[in-house]
Amino acid sequence: MKKKIYVHVADDHKILIEGIIAVINTDKDIEIKDYSLTGQEVVDWFDKKGNKADVLILDITMPILDGFEVLRHFNKKQINQKVIILSSYDDIKIVQEMLSLGCNGYITKNNAGEHIVNAIKAVANGEQYFSEDIQKIVIKSFSGKFVLPGDSPEKSLIEALTEREIDVIRLISREYSSPEIADKLNLAVSTVDTYRKSLLKKLKVKNAVGLAMYAVKNKII
Amino acid sequence: MKKKIYVHVADDHKILIEGIIAVINTDKDIEIKDYSLTGQEVVDWFDKKGNKADVLILDITMPILDGFEVLRHFNKKQINQKVIILSSYDDIKIVQEMLSLGCNGYITKNNAGEHIVNAIKAVANGEQYFSEDIQKIVIKSFSGKFVLPGDSPEKSLIEALTEREIDVIRLISREYSSPEIADKLNLAVSTVDTYRKSLLKKLKVKNAVGLAMYAVKNKII
DNA sequence: TAGTCTCTCCCCCTTTTTGGGGAGAAGAAA
DNA sequence: TTTCTTCTCCCCAAAAAGGGGGAGAGACTA
Numbered sequence: 001m002k003k004k005i006y007v008h009v010a011d012d013h014k015i016l017i018e019g020i021i022a023v024i025n026t027d028k029d030i031e032i033k034d035y036s037l038t039g040q041e042v043v044d045w046f047d048k049k050g051n052k053a054d055v056l057i058l059d060i061t062m063p064i065l066d067g068f069e070v071l072r073h074f075n076k077k078q079i080n081q082k083v084i085i086l087s088s089y090d091d092i093k094i095v096q097e098m099l100s101l102g103c104n105g106y107i108t109k110n111n112a113g114e115h116i117v118n119a120i121k122a123v124a125n126g127e128q129y130f131s132e133d134i135q136k137i138v139i140k141s142f143s144g145k146f147v148l149p150g151d152s153p154e155k156s157l158i159e160a161l162t163e164r165e166i167d168v169i170r171l172i173s174r175e176y177s178s179p180e181i182a183d184k185l186n187l188a189v190s191t192v193d194t195y196r197k198s199l200l201k202k203l204k205v206k207n208a209v210g211l212a213m214y215a216v217k218n219k220i221i
Numbered sequence: 222m223k224k225k226i227y228v229h230v231a232d233d234h235k236i237l238i239e240g241i242i243a244v245i246n247t248d249k250d251i252e253i254k255d256y257s258l259t260g261q262e263v264v265d266w267f268d269k270k271g272n273k274a275d276v277l278i279l280d281i282t283m284p285i286l287d288g289f290e291v292l293r294h295f296n297k298k299q300i301n302q303k304v305i306i307l308s309s310y311d312d313i314k315i316v317q318e319m320l321s322l323g324c325n326g327y328i329t330k331n332n333a334g335e336h337i338v339n340a341i342k343a344v345a346n347g348e349q350y351f352s353e354d355i356q357k358i359v360i361k362s363f364s365g366k367f368v369l370p371g372d373s374p375e376k377s378l379i380e381a382l383t384e385r386e387i388d389v390i391r392l393i394s395r396e397y398s399s400p401e402i403a404d405k406l407n408l409a410v411s412t413v414d415t416y417r418k419s420l421l422k423k424l425k426v427k428n429a430v431g432l433a434m435y436a437v438k439n440k441i442i
Numbered sequence: 443t444a445g446t447c448t449c450t451c452c453c454c455c456t457t458t459t460t461g462g463g464g465a466g467a468a469g470a471a472a
Numbered sequence: 473t474t475t476c477t478t479c480t481c482c483c484c485a486a487a488a489a490g491g492g493g494g495a496g497a498g499a500c501t502a
Binding site for chain 2: 099128130135136138139172173174175177184205206207208209210211212213216
Binding site for chain 2: 458
């Protein structure tokens with residue numbers, strides 16, 4: 001017989017917890033260990049000796065301590081707790097923050113029912129699990145460009161760059177050297193160097209790093 | 222009756238194209254318009270008046286022009302062509318580059334059969350489509366760098382950087398040269414170069430631009 | 443105590459970048 | 473027609489970056 005997966009659920013709405021328990025009870029490999037209604041309760045429960053769960057289902061908005069604080073607590077105490085975020089937020093910033101705090105899964109409440117059991121099993125098994133809508137926004141944000149902290153895309157000189165210069169700055173930003181760029185664009189290395197020089201002058205930056213940063217800021221990579 | 226989805230396939234291996242056609246022909250909503258064996262053929266085909274396809278299935282490694290070049294061509298000509306990358310590469314760098322070039326889907330060849338029809342329908346419908354393995358590595362690369370100490374499989378890269386290395390990568394990202402960094406940190410230039418080298422090795426990037434990009438992505442600048 | 447990690451510096455060498463200059467061809471604009 | 477921009481390539485030289493390697497001091501840790 002397979003080993004049971006023990007789960008702790010934390011959400012400030014009792015009714016939602018009951019719903020989750022009902023869904024999970026349909027699967028005999030999973031068992032709810034206990035539940036919490038606030039972040040503080042979660043922290044206290046896991047701090048108490050003998051209390052542990054394979055997977056913690058965690059809401060974000062909770063009184064006293066929210067989901068972020070709970071994860072920060074685990075990180076600070078170096079507790080390696082597997083956590084699935086169950087949230088109504090599908091905002092990329094929140095997802096990103098949760099990922100950076102080390103959550104193992106993220107599912108949204110509007111399609112929790114179909115995902116929760118699979119998510120628990122995957123995460124208990126050491127995998128990550130994200131519902132489709134979350135996968136989508138993560139990938140979307142990935143294909144969008146990176147934004148540097150605290151800078152607005154300045155009066156873009158970008159119009160002042162010629163087509164070829166844009167070709168070159170793009171490849172520089174992707175870590176290519178001049179010989180490699182020359183090869184890709186079918187140009188002489190000396191020509192690529194000419195573009196490098198004119199780019200440095202036009203954009204008033206010191207080196208290739210400055211060019212790459214400019215490309216990032218102005219979303220031309 | 223539903224409108225047919227017209228597809229153009231590009232791969233330098235005829236046999237693979239034949240396989241794809243065979244799979245697609247099982248679905249009566251999709252029709253192969255034509256195919257190309259090189260990137261140049263793709264570009265020429267789409268440039269030719271009257272030729273158009275709802276979705277382009279595109280291989281990366283092809284003679285004359287590769288998949289990257291084909292997408293760059295579309296971007297340069299401001300052609301809004303829906304593209305699904307069909308590749309044997311599941312390297313995050315390549316996926317990332319393709320995403321930034323605006324591809325609408327990415328599936329790997331080893332599980333193309335089960336995905337290709339759904340991918341085509343999704344992309345034709347304006348959605349994005351990525352096979353599970355690609356979704357996984359994208360999300361992993363998104364979260365992987367942030368995984369916290371004591372946690373999870375491998376140690377996070379950012380945690381693996383020493384204090385001094387972070388000092389150096391920060392200054393590199395601000396366009397400082399090694400002599401300048403040495404001056405600012407009161408070190409010998411050779412010491413700064415040692416840090417540069419260990420950073421390049423640890424972060425698996427090619428040059429200072431790669432270091433700066435890493436710093437931006439991981440918000441350590 | 444022995445081992446590992448970090449910080450520091452050095453040697454060698456090759457490749458690349460940066461900085462200065464010039465210049466021809468094509469095309470568009472004045 | 474002349475002028476301007478863009479694209480292309482070249483020369484030279486100095487500075488910087490990249491790629492090996494080694495090595496000592498100090499601190500932490502198994």
